[in-house]
Amino acid sequence: MAAIEIRDLYKIFGANPQRVFPMLEKGMTREEILDKTGNTVAINGVSFQIEQKEICVVMGLSGSGKSTLIRCLNRLVEPTRGDIFVDGKNIMEMNKHELLQMRRKTMSMVFQNFGLLPNRTVVDNVEFGMEVGGMEKEQRRKKAMDALSVVGLQGYEESYPHELSGGMKQRVGLARALANDPEVLLMDEAFSALDPLIRSQMQDELLDIQARLHKTIVFITHDLDEALNLGDRIVMLGPDGKIRQIGTPEQILSEPADDYVEAFVQNVDRTKVLTASTIMHRYPTITLPREGCSAAVRTMEKSTVSSVLAVDGDRRLLGIVTIEDAVEMRKQKERDIMKIVRNDLFTTRKETSIYDLLATAIETQYPIAVVDDNGKLMGAVDRATIMGEVNKLTDDEASPTVLSELDNGSEEVVRNEA
Amino acid sequence: MSMFDFISIGKWFEGIINWLREHAAFIFDTISMLVRGLLGGFQSILLAVPALVLVVAFAALAWWIAGRGMGIFGLLGFLLIMQMNLWRQTMQTLSLVITAVVFALIIGIPVGIWASKSDKVQNVVRPILDFMQTLPAFVYLIPAVLFFRLGPVPGVIATLIFSLPPAVRLTNLGIRQVPLEIKEAALSFGATPRQMLIKAELPVALPTILAGVNQTIMLSLSMVVIAGMIGAGGLGNEVLKGITQLRIDVGFESGLAIVILAIYLDRLTQALGNSTQKK
Incomplete structure (x- = not known):
């Protein structure tokens, strides 16, 4: 069974979203609908499954609805239509209490700008989820310490977030999400605020942690290299809020489903993605x-x-x-x-x-x-x-020129000037 | 005489006040009792302790919270007040300020929280606050006297109304300024609305809320002096004496005492705000 199944999901922002559906059925574009009604179609009929223990990367440019999509999974954003099954349970039918329990036990989220509480120490931040879930102080402190050692932050327990670098802050964010041992990690552009070097380092560490803990991870990014590096599978969202392609990194690269995906992947260094x-x-x-x-x-x-x-x-x-x-x-x-x-x-x-x-x-x-x-x-x-x-990757115009050709060229220039 | 004579806003307001006096007297009596009790309590504590002991305590408090400089300032400042024979009046004024601020915060912070949670509430509260802040301070004295007669109680009431707006405004602002991601993080980990407020929003908004508390205290202090006109007592009374009897010495000395008290309270509460501020 898939860990998460998303069926025919729509999210339409603005007043009275129901009136938008007939327009979508008529095939009107996002822009036309925005002009006519003022409603924004963020997610436009998305269906896919996320398998147990895989890293599923949802990839798209800004405005493709990917951040909205991940927030639908724990109902931080209330979907307009559609169903989401987590472990076979439809979260759209959950009442307030069940939803709280799911957020506390099953799913944790990591945020782009960390979302840490500035007034709390690192370890108190990591305890936050367990604290609102009502766990005993002693037990949650122990779990928080374990989570901090998983992300390599031993010794920083009593620091405050403002004393840490970006990469370390996000480790705290990750530890907070891991502390309660949830089945699903939702990572919303988790490494996008970090500088490139720290970023690829964090990606490697995430893969390392995943190899040990085997979570189901939904990772949102706008960066193709990150998607290719992390994803077991990649869900490509188009600018219209629809899925363009779902596949492994190799499939996306070697068999792009349409022009949009192809344009996206053409600048990738294929040697880093294609494997033996x-x-x-x-x-x-x-x-x-x-x-x-x-x-x-x-x-x-x-x-x-x-x-x-x-x-x-x-x-x-x-x-x-x-x-x-x-x-x-x-x-x-x-x-x-x-x-x-x-x-x-x-x-x-x-x-x-x-x-x-x-x-x-x-x-x-x-x-x-x-x-x-x-x-x-x-x-x-x-x-x-x-x-x-x-x-195959070589750009003919950028490749070196033979000396003799170069000489001819310069003579020409000289002649022109004369 | 204009043709719109029948719409005399002033008269209408007078009518409302009179109606309230007749029909809601028990409310004002209760409020009056509460204020009098709290004010009396503070005043008797502050005046029961020997002045020198309090001076040292104030200085120590300032040293602890705001550093050595403020400690020394507090010591010298309050000694000067003693030397000017204004200790009793200063403590009366301090009690009036504390009482007014306590009530202003008890009312202002919850209203601020409520306004931060609902745009509708904010839209109703905001013009009322604008009205409260722009109306000349003296105008508050009239209904205060009508409802609570003369003395310190109407003084506290007028002061509290005048100093309430920043507490509401900055609580509202502080909570609205809590970064969206922090709120989302709290929600995503399964916080209830109550846990969200207590464990995430209020702590993060605390520096801003404390800035509001600081402003509330400063506004109270300025109003308490004006409230001397309706017999609130304390330093305001001395200032009034200076004005009405044209006694420059009394006016200057009491003015100086007010400045000392103002600087002391301002720096202390600001330091309190800074110490909670972590990026």
């Missing part, structure tokens, strides 16, 4: 000890490569055999092929980004083997494909 799994391919192998050096030479000849990967019966990678070694061995009538299996080739995981493979790819003469957790061979990535992928 997208460009890896099958590579010829020999299975040891069943096959010997004759088999190795034949395989290489057949697939016109200069090396084969050696695997055992369970397809666990043993090493690489080059054509030179195999031919040499066959000449000397040596029998034990293990002697020529080299183990100095590089291996990687399928989720490694191309960007991280670049340096190795330039250095090594062998393909890079892609293996899983058990050492099983999944495929290989070779220099050619990596370079090819990087080349």
Whole structure:
């Protein structure tokens, strides 16, 4: 079951929002409706599911309704129409008491500008949620301390927010949200107020925390790089308040659903997002000890490569055999092929980004083997494909010019001036 | 004589006042009793303690809250008041101020909170506050005397009405200025409206509210002097004596005592506000 299911959600701001629905059905645009009625259509019929323990990034530019959307999930903003199911319960049907309980137990929120109480110390801020929920002082202090150590803020318990840097303030915000161990974290542009370096550091830490705590995280951002870095899945909202595409970062990048998404993703550094799994391919192998050096030479000849990967019966990678070694061995009538299996080739995981493979790819003469957790061979990535992928990104006008061409150009300029 | 004679606003107002005097006397009696009780209490405490002990206590308080400079100022200032033989009047004035401020805050802060929660309330309260603040201070003395006769009680009432607006205004402002994200954060963690007010809004608005308290105190002090005209007593009485008998010495000395008291109260409450102010 999905952790959160959003069905046909609408939020229309302004007086008498119900009159807007017939206009939406007629296909009127947001602007026309705003002109005619003064109502703003913030969320325009959105449906999607958020899975358990995933980071679902909702991505859109300002005015796409993403902040409104996340506030509908805990009803800080009251949706105009639609249903939201959290753990199978429709939160639109909750009464005041149930809603309070859900906010206290199930969902916590992290805010763009932290939303910390300036008059409280760090630890008192972290305790806030448990305090309003009526937890005993001693117990909540202990939980707050635990949460602070999760975000790496031990020793700052008695500081005041104004004494902390932006990144540390947001750690407090995160600790406050984690303290009561909720199932769902709502993060509204949580890192957008931080400077770029701290920001990417916080993203890494969030991923780190997520690897330990496994929360269901809804993360709002307007920054595509952040979305691609954090999201298991990305929900792209268009400027009309509708969903344009839902998919993994790779799907968004490699198969943009429409022009809007494509325009959005074209400036992304693909090497940082595309992973080994997208460009890896099958590579010829020999299975040891069943096959010997004759088999190795034949395989290489057949697939016109200069090396084969050696695997055992369970397809666990043993090493690489080059054509030179195999031919040499066959000449000397040596029998034990293990002697020529080299183990100095590089291996990687399928989720490694191309960007991280670049340096190795330039250095090594062998393909890079892609293996899983058990050492099983999944495929290989070779220099050619990596370079090819990087080349796709090259802007011809910005790439270096050959000296001779440059000289011609300058002569022309001189002539023109004369 | 104009043709609009029948709409004499002044007469109408007089009519309302008279009607109230006849039909709502018990209300004014109750208020009168409350004010008299509180005022008497403060006054007897302040006058029962030996003057020198109080001077040292005031100085120590100022030192503790506002620093060494204010401590020394308080010590020298109150000693000067003693030397001028105005101690008794100064303590009377202080009791009047404290009483008026207590009532002004008891009324003003809740009204300010209410106004901050509802635009409708704010829209009703605001013109009333404007009216209260712009009406010449002396005008308050008339109904105060009519309802509460002469003496310190109408003095406190007139003072409290005059000094009420900043308490309401700044409480309203302070709560409305609490950043939206703080309110949203409190809500998102499941705070009830009451928890929101007590645990988030009031603490965050406290520096602004204290600025309102400071202004309320300063306005009371200025009004209490004017209230000397209706027999409120204290330093106002001395100032009046200076004016009516053209005695420059009495006028100057009592004026000086008022200034000392004003500076003391102002700096003390400001320091109180600053100490709660954290960014």
